[in-house]
Amino acid sequence: MDWIDHESYLEIYPPKEFNFEECLIFLGRSDQEVLYQIKEGSVYKLIKVKESLILCKIGFFNDSIKVEFPVSPPSNHFRKIVAEYIWEWFDLNQDLEGFYQVASKDKVLKKLAHKYYGLRILCIPDLFEALVWAIIGQQINLTFAYTLKKRFVEQFGECLIFEGETFWLFPSFEKIASIEMEDLRKLQFTVRKAEYIIGIAKAMINGELTKELLLQKQDYHQVQKSLMSIRGIGAWTADYVMMKCLHYTSSFPIADVGLHNALKNVLGIERKPTIEEIEELAANWEGWQAYATFYLWRSLYDKNI
DSSP states (O other): OOEEEOSSEEEEOOOSSOOHHHHHHHHTSOTTOOSEEEETTEEEEEEEETTEEEEEEEEEETTEEEEEOSSOOOOHHHHHHHHHHHHHHTTTTOOTHHHHHHHHTOTTHHHHHHHTTTOOOOOOOOHHHHHHHHHHTTTSOHHHHHHHHHHHHHHHOOEEEETTEEEEOOOOHHHHHTSOHHHHHTTTOOHHHHHHHHHHHHHHHTTSSOHHHHHHOOOHHHHHHHHHTSTTOOHHHHHHHHHHTSOOTTOOOTTOHHHHHHHHHHHTOSSOOOHHHHHHHGGGGTTOHHHHHHHHHHHTTOSOO
């Protein structure tokens, strides 16, 4: 991790393959987003360290990410944790050279890799948030998923008000483990999703499910199997979480509707490709399926591919 602590602000030096503007375009894809706000080329994000709520203003100047603290700078130790969070959020540990080599020889990815060069997977460092967001998104459209997330966060999350604006944190698993199913039903969650989410919160309270435990398992299939043994987590959800939270570049949510739509657009075909056709197209993406998927998702927000 390459960064300098200037006390009143942080400077983080990303790898050369990094395009902050591209990342902002992806972050700005829904006006229903409640966990950060984009204003004048910066993203405002509330982060909790121990019991402290820290508001960060994240911008990009002279090839570095500048993190300012509009309320007040946190302590030295907390600033380091903030820097680590942002480093992980923008997936800056990943060396993308291998991905761009693969993409340069691939008919699907070649154009996208060139067009979105420097885009990184926007991660969800918190395991509970990643799991809940994936479960919320099961079998509903993205717009309604964002509506549910907004209700969930505003009902159960903590917030900080600064200069008349409210900044939200995703609810903690401790909080959600203590609520009733009815509390989620009132927000229009299905019975199933309410059960799954509260069940996951309880598994995390008991220590049965933690990010550390999952990261200790080196093998992709072991991790996938561990996740899929939890009620409510199927193959798509497991792969989504492995891609967005656990940094597995080979995770591949192959059944993803957005992926299918993106491939249909990029290939200029009348119908969505079948799973068999996608497997064939992805034969060259070995080790980089997550990045291939993410770049295809990004293409959905472009008017002309």
